[in-house]
Amino acid sequence: MKVQEAPDTHTVEAVAVTKVNTMHSLTFKLLLLLIMFCMLGNSFVFAEVLPEERADIGYHYYDGGGVEVDGVTMLARKNFAGKYSVYGGYHHDSISGASPDVLTGASEYDEDRDEFTIGGTYLRDNTLMDLSYTYSDEDDYESNTASFDVSHEMFGAMTKMNIGLSIGYDDVYRNDLDTFEEDLDRYSFRAGISQVLTKTITMQFDYEATVEEGFLNNPYRFVFLNGVSLGSGSEEYPDTRTGQAYSLKGIKYWQHRASSSLGYRFYRDTWDVRSHTVDLNYSQYIGNQWVVDVFGRYYTQDKADFYSDNFTTRLRYMARDKELSSFDSFAVGGRLRYDVFKDYKFLRTGSLNLAVEYLDYDYDDYSGIESVAEVANLGNSGYSFDATTIQFYFSAWF
Amino acid sequence: MLNIVKTISKLILGLKVIILASACSSFSISDIEPWVAPYEREYLADPIMSFNKDPLSNKYRQHVFNTREGSRGAGYAHGGGCGCN
């Protein structure tokens, strides 16, 4: 077996952060690739299968923080010849509102976002290969993402490894300024391993590195310098951002036809944003036609090192987007699934689903002040908002 | 100081290669014996045991969080625009 050596990464401390990070993820990448090739040389017996053939169509609604978003969404997958699978999706957001975030550019706003996804999956022995492309379009933002993912089952399907790569290219515009046009390139590399532990427990570990290069600011936002607004678009962000996310989750089956899962994610990046996410879910069958899910989530974030609600000195980089501030968030929700029919014509199962979730965001150092008239209250941290999401959808398996 | 770090790093890299090689060789001479046999996967095969049993709903949910939070990645939705600027 030929072992390919990872490139030498013994960099000196002084080397730029981005470079070091790129090198590290490269080492990691190569190692994983080596492991994968090593596996591929062996014969495994438990066959991997293509994802289920299913179609979903639904409506979603979001209301909170002065913003309302709703629209339709759909996703369908069809398999061919036992080894090919194609899928496609469409998502529409119709956005209206006047959140503090958007008040800066225009008072009231209405906007639409359309997202299209197409993809294909190829199955070969115990390996699944997936290629997909997503295009998203809204008035002031256009996004293209291509992804490639490979997953491989081994040890009699006890273990599944996956690696994936996304490359994205975005264009950022301003609704109020035709001459404004900026680019953003996005790269992400991910790797994961899922492991069957017992007859009822599975665990999964995921890692993802994201690199963004280009225009990362919010084009409309302004910053306050000693209570004086520096004007729309006065935010200044570094033009690269590298983040690392690690997540570990487990799921257990209970004999009373239920499952519970627990997940944790840690994230940090070169802007010094750090976050912890805890996810909980409980699912229970009731009779032959109902499934009830109850879920909860807690998220806490530390701000970027160049974030401030009100700067006291002018800095090279300045941000006032609440996304980059320190805050806590929790969410609780539930989902009800009702199987309307089984084996109707070519459909195996058809189900109606209703999901409702309540979200709460509580900011530590964002005042929510967006007009000069209120500057006296700057520094009085404590902006918070809550929101409700509703999803109603029909799923069919065939 | 830097040299020590370098040496340690090299040692670790070497160790990795050795482990990798031994791992490879042990796979090729024997089949792995899974401790949860394929015929014992009834519960694991249940749809409620999937981390992503509602792909459409999950994707939407992750999008809602992604557009409001400063974190991304690791088993969570990626790509696409924001609808939030």
Place this chain on the structure above:
Amino acid sequence: MKKIMDKRQIQIIGLVALLLISFVGAVSFAKIKADSAPDFTLKSASGNNVRLSELKGRIVMLNFWATWCGPCAEEIPHLNELHKSLDPYDFELLGINLDEDQSKAIHLAKKLKMNFPVLFDIEKDVSRSFDIKAMPTTIIIDRAGKIRHVNLGFKKGYIEKYHRQIQALRKE
């Protein structure tokens, strides 16, 4: 901006992953496949017991299946046809079910109009003794009671393969 990622951390992650993998590799061992089919007695859905050794002199096909296994359900209609097409005095097809809840198996068997006996391997002993490595697994045993073919999973072309394997054994 801080340097956020320590190179050693990545190396440790890699190392742990590899150690884990090599550990799994080390505890594994190759099992020697029994040439002679291990005998068993299992209860069938119709209530009577079926003993493998009593079927000696006929070609026996064992299909290990479960309701929770997608490819298994896909294969059953094809197995029905195969069973219909072969001489019952020379050939026996047994569906060995692995569901925890046997009523589920009976339900699916009725729905798919299974025309061959369904046996319940409640304790999973038979699956263990045959060292079942995939779902479904289809084993073909010759007239002398020896395992001749082990077919893993179900894919396109498998039914034709079973036909060929059975025809070859019939000529012996």
